Amino acid sequence: MSAAATALTGKSADRPGFWANPIGKKAVMAVTGFVLFGFVIGHMVGNLQVYLGPEKLDAYAEFLQKTKGLLWGARITLLTCVILHVTAAFQLAGLQNKARPQKYVKKTSAGSSYASRTMYWSGPILLAFIIYHLMHFTTGQAHPDFQPGMVYRNVVTGFQSVPASLAYIVAMLMLGTHLYHGIWSMFQSVGINHPKYTPLFKKLAAVMAAVLVGGNVSIPVAVMTGLIR
Amino acid sequence: MKLTLHIWRQKNASSAGKMVRYETDASEHMSFLEMLDVLNERLIAQGEEPVAFDHDCREGICGSCGFVINGVAHGPLPSTTVCQLHMRHFKDGDELYLEPWRAAAFPVIKDLVVDRSAFDRIIAAGGYISVSTGSAVDANALPVRKKDSDMAMDAAQCIGCGACVAACPNASASLFMSAKISHLGLLPQGQPERMERALNMVAAANEELFGSCTNIGECEAVCPKGIRLEFIARMNRDFLKASWTFRADRVEGD
Numbered sequence: 001m002s003a004a005a006t007a008l009t010g011k012s013a014d015r016p017g018f019w020a021n022p023i024g025k026k027a028v029m030a031v032t033g034f035v036l037f038g039f040v041i042g043h044m045v046g047n048l049q050v051y052l053g054p055e056k057l058d059a060y061a062e063f064l065q066k067t068k069g070l071l072w073g074a075r076i077t078l079l080t081c082v083i084l085h086v087t088a089a090f091q092l093a094g095l096q097n098k099a100r101p102q103k104y105v106k107k108t109s110a111g112s113s114y115a116s117r118t119m120y121w122s123g124p125i126l127l128a129f130i131i132y133h134l135m136h137f138t139t140g141q142a143h144p145d146f147q148p149g150m151v152y153r154n155v156v157t158g159f160q161s162v163p164a165s166l167a168y169i170v171a172m173l174m175l176g177t178h179l180y181h182g183i184w185s186m187f188q189s190v191g192i193n194h195p196k197y198t199p200l201f202k203k204l205a206a207v208m209a210a211v212l213v214g215g216n217v218s219i220p221v222a223v224m225t226g227l228i229r
Numbered sequence: 230m231k232l233t234l235h236i237w238r239q240k241n242a243s244s245a246g247k248m249v250r251y252e253t254d255a256s257e258h259m260s261f262l263e264m265l266d267v268l269n270e271r272l273i274a275q276g277e278e279p280v281a282f283d284h285d286c287r288e289g290i291c292g293s294c295g296f297v298i299n300g301v302a303h304g305p306l307p308s309t310t311v312c313q314l315h316m317r318h319f320k321d322g323d324e325l326y327l328e329p330w331r332a333a334a335f336p337v338i339k340d341l342v343v344d345r346s347a348f349d350r351i352i353a354a355g356g357y358i359s360v361s362t363g364s365a366v367d368a369n370a371l372p373v374r375k376k377d378s379d380m381a382m383d384a385a386q387c388i389g390c391g392a393c394v395a396a397c398p399n400a401s402a403s404l405f406m407s408a409k410i411s412h413l414g415l416l417p418q419g420q421p422e423r424m425e426r427a428l429n430m431v432a433a434a435n436e437e438l439f440g441s442c443t444n445i446g447e448c449e450a451v452c453p454k455g456i457r458l459e460f461i462a463r464m465n466r467d468f469l470k471a472s473w474t475f476r477a478d479r480v481e482g483d
Binding site: 101185190198 | 235237248297299300301302326328331332333334396398399400401428429431432435438439440441442443444445446447449450451458459461462463464465466467468469472473
């Protein structure tokens with residue numbers, strides 16, 4: 001057997017598998033990120049019913065609570081996606097530290113977006129926010145006056161606290177930057193990059209990030225300005 | 230023009246290095262490396278150790294030269310190796326920081342010189358095609374779509390300088406690997422090994438401790454040969470397909 005043939009076939013046994021490989025992990029992050037992105041859109045559309053008044057929003061919340069299949073199906077899917085996404089991110093961040101043990105004295109960015117360079121910051125901040133958000137509006141421990149089932153009222157009383165509203169606004173800006181890179185990057189990670197489509201993905205990313213930040217931030221702002229009471 | 234240089238000085242692979250400050254004169258007609266040559270002449274005359282840096286052709290095609298200038302691999306001019314960068318792009322009184330490529334896979338040998346043999350090992354893992362011996366095949370016997378050959382040539386521009394690794398915040402070799410995988414994978418001659426090539430080159434890069442790609446595009450911005458992120462997507466595609474459809478080798482007697 002020639003040396004070339006040995007190099008080609010000899011390694012198959014000890015070659016790392018799909019998950020052990022950074023490209024595999026990135027593909028998992030892309031797919032789970034896509035699911036989470038889809039959820040964030042649905043979540044925002046549902047939340048915007050706050051503008052239709054207490055009856056509408058509370059009825060919507062009650063519908064979700066009663067439809068156990070949908071509720072738990074979504075919860076399990078989302079939890080799985082978050083676990084995979086975060087695990088891959090942590091492992092890849094560890095690899096980053098090993099791959100560049102000695103930092104540059106001076107490093108200037110030549111062509112990357114601020115959003116793309118700060119994924120390792122926006123990600124953990126969003127994770128912390130998700131935990132706070134669940135304790136705020138789902139389980140209620142972080143809410144000053146939580147009333148189970150009274151979603152509209154909980155939103156209004158929750159956002160009347162300025163620190164809570166500010167935390168939400170900051171978190172949504174983080175979500176915006178995370179998605180500004182993430183929405184087009186997930187296509188690249190699974191191997192889709194084409195001069196015809198990639199510019200569209202980048203535009204889609206910018207538009208969707210802006211829509212999500214605008215839509216979600218509007219709610220605490222509406223409460224603080226007294227538009228919703 | 231007068232320049233202040235802060236240069237990474239490191240005696241050898243095992244010693245610790247540090248930034249050392251130098252004042253020097255340069256003409257705007259000099260290339261960056263000629264400016265360093267002049268500094269080195271002076272250092273030698275003073276009985277000091279000259280600054281070691283890699284260089285060979287000095288016409289931007291060999292891939293030997295390269296270091297980081299003020300935080301940008303190959304310096305501020307796009308699509309240019311450091312040997313083709315001229316001092317007219319700088320101004321009198323500039324303060325420049327010169328550092329070697331920084332990556333675990335590229336250990337510093339001396340000053341601005343790093344050991345890039347990790348790239349050679351990645352190439353050995355799959356960056357080749359098998360060609361039968363005998364007389365050469367007629368050049369036009371194997372049709373290649375024009376757009377494919379153009380793209381293969383774009384990818385083949387890669388000179389393996391390592392700037393992509395240096396610029397990447399993750400010290401990933403993805404742009405380099407993707408250039409080789411695309412260059413060969415776009416042509417009919419590269420098809421027989423295509424799937425194993427993606428698996429083996431990617432596995433070799435992991436073994437060398439290169440980082441993972443986060444699609445941020447710093448590599449594309451500094452690449453002196455204009456290799457595009459699109460090729461990384463192509464590599465991801467080949468790798469994912471090969472990884473999902475891989476069949477174990479058939480062993481004689483099974």
